[in-house]
Amino acid sequence: MSGALVHRTVHEVVAAAPAGVLYGLIADATRWPLFFPPCVHVEQLDFDGTRERLRMWATVGDTVKSWVSSRRLDVQRLRVEFTMDPPAAPAESMRGVWTVEPLGDRSRVVLEHFFTVSGDNPADVARVEDVTAANSSIQLDRLAAIAERWTRLDDLVWSFEDTIHVNAPAEPIYDFLYRAADWPAELPHVTLLDLVEEEPGVQVMSMGSLSVDGGTHSTESIRVCFPGARRIVYKQTRSSPLLTAHAGEWSIEPDETGVNLTARHYVLLDEANIEQVLGEGTGAVAAGHHVRDALGQACLSVLRYATQYALGSVHVL
Template identity: 80%
Template sequence: MSDARVHRTVHEVRAAAPAGVLYGLIADATRWPLFFPPCVHVEQLDFDGARERLRMWATAEGRITSWVSSRRLDVERLRVEFTMDLPAHPIESMGGLWTVTPLGDSCRVTLEHAFTVIGDDPAAAAWVERATATNSIIQLDRLAELAERWTRLDDLVWAFEDTVHVNAPAELIFDFLYRATDWPAELPHVNRLELIETEPGVQVMSMGSLSVDGSVHSTESVRICFPAAQRIVYKQTRTSPLLAAHAGEWSIEPDETGVNLTTRHDVLLCEENIEQVLGPGVDAVTAGRHVREALGKAGLSVLRHAAQYALGSVHVL
């Protein structure tokens, strides 16, 4: 980096939570899609216990960006340093630091960035600085909010999956999952779906769904598709009222007798809306079980229709 071209930002937040809780939320980047609204998906490429490489996707000022970062985790000093190895345009280079500072009964979290832009373009620098500030403030506010609920997080965070086995070509099943624009004609719980593929394998989807009680709710998602690995991961950018965050994955794994189709869900309950949605006196555990049943049924319905589509296509061929 040239000093004349380096742009620096610093943002911070205070939280009434133990330093270890805050550091843990920062260090576990694979869970960021559930915890931080701008983060869509994180793939851990390498990890040796202290250093890791990550492929990350996030929303920034209405765009979906992706990059590869290296991080060094220092649990003793409560610091996480990061550097973008493959930055997203128009960033030329970027690095930064998370620091957790204990302050008696609370902690301060500081997030620093230093970056340059291609050609030292002022407009590009202004965009990056604005996007960095917006996402940093959102991340830090959510970090503090989650950390201050650390004694209840185990009841608010749920992860579950369901698997269906079928003897059908994996390529046809993936085709059904990938071409979600056909879902309203194929899936009984989907009454509307709009999908835009912003670049190969990156989809923005808006869907209207019927709940088990017949009510209609709308969700919006970003989907990252990996055809070679037979996987689609997604993050809902607009959730149902009961959820603060919802991320998931569709995966297809061959075995000796066919393929296993798995749908995985990671959800963060919206604690403030539980009683409003499910009624007075309903706690987080009951709400989590309700979400697990509802999302499980919807996910299994998609998998079974994908299997039927693949089997029907084979018969036609």
Template identity: 45%
Template sequence: MSVTGTKHHTLHSVAVAAPAAVVYGIVADVAKWPQYFGPNVHVEHLEQDASAERIRIWATANGAVKNWVSRRTFDAEGLRVDFRQEVSAPPVASMGGAWVVSPVGDGTSLLELHHDFSAVDDAPEHVEWIKAAVDRNSATELSNIKELAEQHERLDELVFTFDDTVHMKADGRDVFDFLDRADLWPQRLPHVARLDLTEDEPGVQVMAMDTSTADGSVHTTESIRVVFAPDRIVYKQTTVPGLMTAHTGRWTVAPSGDGVDVTSRHTVTLKPSAVEKILGEGKTVADARAYVHRALSTNSTNTLKLARAHAEALRG
């Protein structure tokens, strides 16, 4: 199998009604990408300093979950971030490029996303697959950045994070198994009406779930989970309820005293245009925050309590 071949180049761009520094800040803060960008599921920092970083990214490409290792270098003065995949996922043989932000006028900017890539065996079908994935993901990412940058003054209001923690007098391995085996949740969790789970690659779970909330409504969500045994599971909802534009989260299991502390963390981005449509006339973003927080926290806490009962019973 040959991994070298013709180098292909693409350019995608978008005009943004926001200062260039704001746009650059969004591009540079890769830890928040799963929250900001639809295709991005999770980012792990492998190395990091002021001028560069090595990261592993999990993201969707043409409907499949891929992961790769990239190195990124920063030019804050030039408003540029260069990237190069160190370990690519087939059919990509090599991939790199740059994000370039240019001030255009009074509080506006142009964001360009450059890619260069080669395909495994230089096969035409591989080239077309990569081009389709680059086109789709680039368009989504640029649109997301534009939307975020243009409402950057509201991000503190629209994006929020909260934790729920339950102490369990149990073995952490039993708790982790309960959280990992989400395929059994319809039998174990009353608020889960349906859950379909596939795990084609060990540690990467794709699932669709119907859950009921305290007010009796049922929400259908689709998620991708990345499992880091024995103490952490991270996830990204790829289909979210109407009040949100993004929802990421994680489960963590940490030793504590006579057992473990198990924490569910949620980070939510609200969709302002949906608030009155869903909650009623006159309702505000603050009302939506309270509603979403209550619904997610209730389900998470119920899951944690049932996990505690299950794991503590196993310890005896």
């Protein structure tokens, strides 16, 4: 890689928000699935207060890519430097930096990328530039839109979970959650489900289901499965009209008397659609409670059926 030509791209946006708000959104990468459409899931591997390593999953075109991002956070200079390992082909190396610049009551965010391409083929360079430009524009535009609602974000961003404790083995419960393709035969509210798993542990899923009020709706999700940890995380790529973004997790944690089954949700409300869906005068807080109740009931139902499946498997054995 020594001697390879380093290419640089620069993209920026100006947002009507304080610099500290923008820096905070950039620094807290674990919330990126809610804020950036291409981002599917982020796992923080380690963090010492300044340097961190993240495992990231994101859509790149029609595929889901994963890499480790090593980052250096500089809150004093409002900068976040990063390196991708491995970068998406045909890039041979990829690093960059986010910089936030205060402009009075506004702020500028500059996103720079530096990359090399093996052989420096012009078509490959152009391809990396095009993908970088597209993703940077999406990220910066969404970052500005989120930051400009910073005074209302506490009402628009919701996180909640439901846990049940059952005396059942963890393995068949995880198996039930993992084999979502079989859910139409197992879950009364699931009417159809299409699942593709081209890469082990990464599932692309389309699901049609009945809501509590008897209506029908469909969602599309990307799921990342961790069988060793008995976790499945997901990001909905098509969700309810009430939601701008929805990410979640199924987790199974054994204890001395059985297992704790938890369904976690992280949602960003679509402020523009609240009154259209729930009626005139409905505010963000009421909408958040509505979403919390609906998602909680649906996922508790899945966990109860998973428990029945596990207990039935034990009885068969």
